[in-house]
Amino acid sequence: MTTATPPARRETHVGRSNEATRIAWIERTLAALPTGGRILDAGAGERPFRKFCGHLQYVSQDFSGYDGQGDGVGLQTKTWDQDGLDLVCDITAIPQPDASFDAVLCTEVLEHVPDPVSALRELSRLVRPGGHLVLTAPFCSLTHFAPFHFASGLNRYFYQHHLPAMGWEIIEIGENGNFFEFVAQELRRVRSTARRYAGTELTEHESDTVHDALLMLERLSAADRGSNDLLCFGLHVLARRK
Secondary structure (H helix, E strand, O other): OOOOOOOOOOOOOOOOOHHHHHHHHHHHHHHOOOOOOEEEEEOOOOOOOHHHOOOOEEEEEEOOOOOOOOOOOOEOOOOOOOOOOOEEOOOOOOOOOOOOEEEEEEEOOHHHOOOHHHHHHHHHHHEEEEEEEEEEEEOOOOOEOOOOOOOOOOOHHHHHHHHHHOOEEEEEEEEEOOHHHHHHHHHOOHHHHHHHHHOOOOOHHHHHHHHHHHHHHHHHHHOOOOHHHOOOOEEEEEEEEO
16 A cells, blocks of 8 residues: 655745845836936945946945844844945935935835934935935834844835925835735744744644645735735835925
8 A cells, every 4th residue: 555645735936025026126216217327325235236236326335333143133144244335424424415416225224223214314415406216115024133123114104204395206105015925924934933932843734834824825915905005015215306
């Protein structure tokens, strides 16, 4: 008597699109900026988006205080290379003249700033009239890069309130992902989180349950009709300086 081989699990990609979607939007948006403009990458970190700025005069800025280890709490990168930054300073006090940039890129930074409104005010000072702000930040996020993590996320009302008051016209503001995609992303973290914080592995039955739940979330995401009003990965914002 032979034992039947259980059917292979159907793979699902629900909850995996956060970073790829964000990077694609940044690349597309930067490509549309006029050639030759001077752009500030504020909070540039390891400067992953410099490669999309070949047609621009690229200037990078960061406070250069994170080393990859942080305080050991939450999610850390382990290594972090900030050699080659053009400006090492606080994002709320950048030593550049008023209106000296044609655009500012600020991606996944504001949640790491104690006073994001002051940061936006400083970035606004640096952009000439008609210039652009290319901005992303989480709608909701786990603790990461601690102790330099001051907000779990920002929603569209934050930008709609503050940016016009600082002289920006919002051209585009859109959510990345939806409620079901976000839940799926976090469900995929259950195994590693259980290992780290509960000191245990998922049982075979629990692993099957997670897989079944992901299939459910994939189906619901495909049928989604605006659940990003409740929750999503983050916001993508493009604004023009008045």
